[in-house]
Amino acid sequence: MVVYQALRSLIVRGQLAPGSRIVETEVATRLRVSRTPVRGALQRLAHEGYIVDSPSLQQSRPTVAPLTREDAMELFSIVAEVEGLAARYAAVLPAAPSGILLRDLTSLNARFERASRARAPKHDLLYELDEQFHRRYVDAAAGPRLRALHDAVKPQAERYERLYVSLLSRGLAPSVHEHAAIIRAIRSGDPDAAQRAVQTNWRNAAARLGDVITNVGERGQW
Amino acid sequence: MVVYQALRSLIVRGQLAPGSRIVETEVATRLRVSRTPVRGALQRLAHEGYIVDSPSLQQSRPTVAPLTREDAMELFSIVAEVEGLAARYAAVLPAAPSGILLRDLTSLNARFERASRARAPKHDLLYELDEQFHRRYVDAAAGPRLRALHDAVKPQAERYERLYVSLLSRGLAPSVHEHAAIIRAIRSGDPDAAQRAVQTNWRNAAARLGDVITNVGERGQW
DNA sequence: GCGTACAGAACTGTATACAATTATCCCGGG
DNA sequence: CCCGGGATAATTGTATACAGTTCTGTACGC
Numbered sequence: 199m200v201v202y203q204a205l206r207s208l209i210v211r212g213q214l215a216p217g218s219r220i221v222e223t224e225v226a227t228r229l230r231v232s233r234t235p236v237r238g239a240l241q242r243l244a245h246e247g248y249i250v251d252s253p254s255l256q257q258s259r260p261t262v263a264p265l266t267r268e269d270a271m272e273l274f275s276i277v278a279e280v281e282g283l284a285a286r287y288a289a290v291l292p293a294a295p296s297g298i299l300l301r302d303l304t305s306l307n308a309r310f311e312r313a314s315r316a317r318a319p320k321h322d323l324l325y326e327l328d329e330q331f332h333r334r335y336v337d338a339a340a341g342p343r344l345r346a347l348h349d350a351v352k353p354q355a356e357r358y359e360r361l362y363v364s365l366l367s368r369g370l371a372p373s374v375h376e377h378a379a380i381i382r383a384i385r386s387g388d389p390d391a392a393q394r395a396v397q398t399n400w401r402n403a404a405a406r407l408g409d410v411i412t413n414v415g416e417r418g419q420w
Numbered sequence: 421m422v423v424y425q426a427l428r429s430l431i432v433r434g435q436l437a438p439g440s441r442i443v444e445t446e447v448a449t450r451l452r453v454s455r456t457p458v459r460g461a462l463q464r465l466a467h468e469g470y471i472v473d474s475p476s477l478q479q480s481r482p483t484v485a486p487l488t489r490e491d492a493m494e495l496f497s498i499v500a501e502v503e504g505l506a507a508r509y510a511a512v513l514p515a516a517p518s519g520i521l522l523r524d525l526t527s528l529n530a531r532f533e534r535a536s537r538a539r540a541p542k543h544d545l546l547y548e549l550d551e552q553f554h555r556r557y558v559d560a561a562a563g564p565r566l567r568a569l570h571d572a573v574k575p576q577a578e579r580y581e582r583l584y585v586s587l588l589s590r591g592l593a594p595s596v597h598e599h600a601a602i603i604r605a606i607r608s609g610d611p612d613a614a615q616r617a618v619q620t621n622w623r624n625a626a627a628r629l630g631d632v633i634t635n636v637g638e639r640g641q642w
Numbered sequence: 643g644c645g646t647a648c649a650g651a652a653c654t655g656t657a658t659a660c661a662a663t664t665a666t667c668c669c670g671g672g
Numbered sequence: 673c674c675c676g677g678g679a680t681a682a683t684t685g686t687a688t689a690c691a692g693t694t695c696t697g698t699a700c701g702c
Contacts, residue, residue, distance in 0.1 A: 234456075237460070238460075242467065245463075245464060245467045246467075272565040275565045276568065279569060283501060341490075342491070343498060344494065344498060347573060351569075351572070
């Protein structure tokens with residue numbers, strides 16, 4: 199588990215460059231453990247999409263999954279579907295939990311806006327706030343199955359979301375407005391509108407990110 | 421990989437009873453392999469939702485995920501959304517591929533009906549035909565990202581679908597009719613109707629299955 | 643000079659041994 | 673009879689050794 203988190207952190211932060219090979223023994227010696235826990239971590243990371251297998255017949259040859267424009271588009275469109283469904287449920291929540299939800303969302307979006315206006319925006323903070331905003335209504339409204347699906351899909355988008363707030367930290371105003379639109383739709387109790395607002399937010403984010411991705415070839419070392 | 425498939429098959433067919441513990445050494449000896457590949461398979465199955473971890477602090481204690489009414493309802497509702505979206509696209513397909521699709525769907529539903537009328541219904545065949553019916557229009561109309569989502573979600577419903585055709589093999593007439601309604605809606609070219617027909621099919625299936633699930637305590641041995 | 647074949651290295655797949663943690667069972671006390 | 677408490681067993685976590693496969697580099701032939 200500690201190995202998994204260490205590797206995952208290195209990958210999502212880009213310190214393990216996309217496309218680079220990952221060798222079990224090397225990771226094991228660096229982290230001072232044996233290959234067994236490393237193997238488990240790699241298998242899990244492969245499932246979650248952080249690692250892909252180089253073409254090979256019998257052996258797997260894991261490499262860090264590349265960050266491509268197409269992949270980002272596809273991933274964001276899936277997140278749009280899943281979180282859109284959650285927002286649909288959130289719109290028809292009973293009054294009591296709905297009130298708390300709306301208050302939290304408003305607060306998170308306000309903090310997100312303040313963070314995006316800072317002279318030297320903290321990318322980690324921006325990512326955390328955006329992430330918390332979306333997770334808030336998913337947790338509030340989704341059943342365990344939808345949440346499980348969300349948990350399986352969303353982490354794969356983390357790399358792109360971090361890229362998003364890093365590359366666009368100066369131009370996050372549209373995101374703030376789209377978040378506000380989501381809040382309004384949920385408050386109005388219109389499931390269709392809520393679902394549409396979330397889908398619009400993610401599709402626009404995909405478009406904005408796609409414009410600037412092209413090739414992020416920065417190869418970090420650790 | 422062979423271990424994964426063997427275990428998955430045992431679980432989806434109910435031969436490994438829901439709720440029962442899974443012991444690494446036992447699986448290893450039965451399948452005549454060591455614990456190492458078994459461990460990998462268990463991790464993957466856990467990630468895919470076939471296995472859950474018993475409450476424990478440091479150790480994981482895997483058990484076969486239970487089949488509950490609530491879980492079936494939620495899962496089917498998600499499938500209804502995903503496949504409903506695919507059906508929406510299928511309704512507006514060009515004439516040429518649409519004709520082939522409609523012919524295949526009609527044929528599959530006819531075979532499904534015949535199989536359901538058999539004196540001793542073959543459950544495996546019934547499952548396969550129902551599965552193929554739905555996969556046919558998804559493959560024909562869904563884009564890569566929707567298909568990816570479908571691939572992630574649908575396999576988890578396999579356990580419930582097999583239960584469905586087993587418990588209701590005598591009463592599958594409604595399914596046949598609902599399939600026919602889906603075909604008609606796609607043929608008519610009405611996206612809303614197609615989406616609604618698929619969602620109705622899954623919601624009714626969930627209701628029919630929910631009535632008979634309650635407690636499936638049959639503990640299969642292998 | 644270029645291509646191919648062979649030898650060696652590198653790396654992953656599997657098996658087994660050991661350590662650590664958790665569950666079970668039995669026994670004694672209340 | 674029920675409730676701890678502790679010893680033992682059961683099970684998972686980790687480490688290491690070995691086997692099989694793929695990649696790399698070099699040398700030889702054309």
